[in-house]
Amino acid sequence: MDFKTLLANWYAQNARILPWRETSDPYRIWVSEVILQQTRVAQGMAYYHRFIATFPSIKHLANAHEDQVLKVWQGLGYYTRARNMHAAAKYVQKELNGEFPKIYEEMLKLKGVGEYSAGAIASFAFKQPVPAIDGNVYRIIARVFGVFDSPYTAPGKAAFRKVVIELMNSSAPDEFNQALIDFGALQCVPRSPDCTICPFNGYCYAYSNNIIDALPTKAKKIKTRDRYFTYLLIRFGDYTFISKRNAKDIWMSLYEFPLIETEKPLAAEKLQENDEWKKLFTSSDPTITYISPTIKHLLSHQVIMAQFIVVIINKDTKDLTGRFSKVLTSSIDSYTIPTLIDNFLAAEPAVRYFLNPPKP
Ligand code: SF4
Secondary structure (H helix, E strand, C coil): CCHHHHHHHHHHHHCCCCHHHCCCCHHHHHHHHHHHCCCCHHHHHHHHHHHHHHCCCHHHHHHCCHHHHHHHHCCCCCHHHHHHHHHHHHHHHHHCCCCCCCCHHHHCCCCCCCHHHHHHHHHHHHCCCCCCCCHHHHHHHHHHHCCCCCCCCHHHHHHHHHHHHHHCCCCCHHHHHHHHHHHHHHCCCCCCCCHHHCCCCCCCHHHHCCCHHHCCCCCCCCCCEEEEEEEEEEEECCEEEEEECCCCCCCCCCEECCEEEECCCCCHHHHHHCHHHHHHCCCCCCEEEEECCCEEEECCCEEEEEEEEEEECCCCCHHHHCCCEEEEHHHHHHCCCCHHHHHHHHCHHHHHHHHCCCCC
């Protein structure tokens, strides 16, 4: 039996039942694909339902305020993807009369839509015979056919694409692509797949040569950058201070507390000597009530070493009001904040020292 028949047989027995497979609405498929780029199906499901309930159509998404989109996205990370989706929805609404493109090449023109997403939407929604190659597909093709090209380089990607196009079942491209994705997620998993029950074990290159762990070829290790953040959670009666991150940096458009970023860890006893600290408190007399331990937060290319400092001021906020928004501390939850801050606020010390301090 050839590859596509074996795959189709396996899929007939093992296909996952997923809400975005029950629809041919390209908008819903697009949303699911973007969410699944950064999370597993089990975790992504709740986000998908929440997103679709809040923005049931591309028109709803296009008309939403960016803050609302980011709020619904909160916790998924990679906020650029949410911003790109929002921008693409506005483009479709304004330039394409609200009609999602039907052709793969046209989908690629949408902000944030790459070859994988366009392939998935075009094949699932419109049955266009184009591949949708994600990490699962690279793994299967590399192992079964002994493809040693790197999936992380343009020539390597092209080599994989050629193989998939040759294998593809053009009469059912949606099922072919979904089957490959499910096969990679359920059977040919990254570590220790159970090859004894695999329908391809009769001719799988990696299995017969005992090199499953060596394929696909690994990416070169990415150099990460260490950053040191000190967040100041300033209490002024029932209020605190936040600002929106605007710089072209991580967490763009998300809200955060006043931040002191330093080249090296900022020791608590050196805080008052820091220039930024001095600027923030020239006319008030801050009292530090809590200093968190250092929290390590990993991003794809950066390691953030963060500490949170709760500070009370009782008078004069003029150093702060020009640069920050003064908001009710109890309203923090309504702003989209990075997961690092969200996690901290969910922890017990923040409740005690900042969000709900004992009355004097
Ligand atoms: S035999 Fe093993 S390595 Fe090869 S495709 Fe099947 S599960 Fe993957």
